[in-house]
Amino acid sequence: DAKTTQPPSMDCAEGRAANLPCNHSTISGNEYVYWYRQIHSQGPQYIIHGLKNNETNEMASLIITEDRKSSTLILPHATLRDTAVYYCIVRPLDMRFGAGTRLTVKP
């Protein structure tokens, strides 16, 4: 089974920040947290990853708690095109996807 748990669905208003949580309470010391998203009928797309420090790139920010047992993906200004299923996985030891969060961005 996947080592992560996420809420099944979330809504977000267009232009607002979308905060997607992920629990990974059994994460090991050398495992990274990765986030992907999948838009209908496409392959998953890499968003961001981190080990223990917060990370930011042009797509999103990743906040990892100090104990590394959970993380939050932040899309700072959600658009309708951000509607997708978002997955967090831990690697290298686990390449299995959990159920993910279906994010719906509404006008």
Next chain:
Amino acid sequence: DTEVTQTPKHLVMGMTNKKSLKCEQHMGHRAMYWYKQKAKKPPELMFVYSYEKLSINESVPSRFSPECPNSSLLNLHLHALQPEDSALYLCASSQVDMGFRQNSPLHFGNGTRLTVT
């Protein structure tokens, strides 16, 4: 567009057919993966190749036979499939550094949508 190319995009096959799915990447990645995804479900890991050797087989039935002929290519040979094998088959690749520590993202293709009749 993705850097991982999968062909064909769509495939319809009968239960007695033999077919192959192809995946190609030119990013120099030495780890390649097959996933299976049913509708409204997450991708399920099937196989992992590292340096062209099979390193993980998630107890996949023998009617699915993977092959990694070189560092850029990954095939999935299909034989005697069942209708319940109909799904989106996704290929991915990533870097592998020393000791199989994978600090690198998975790069996915857009998949082959397989229908078994």
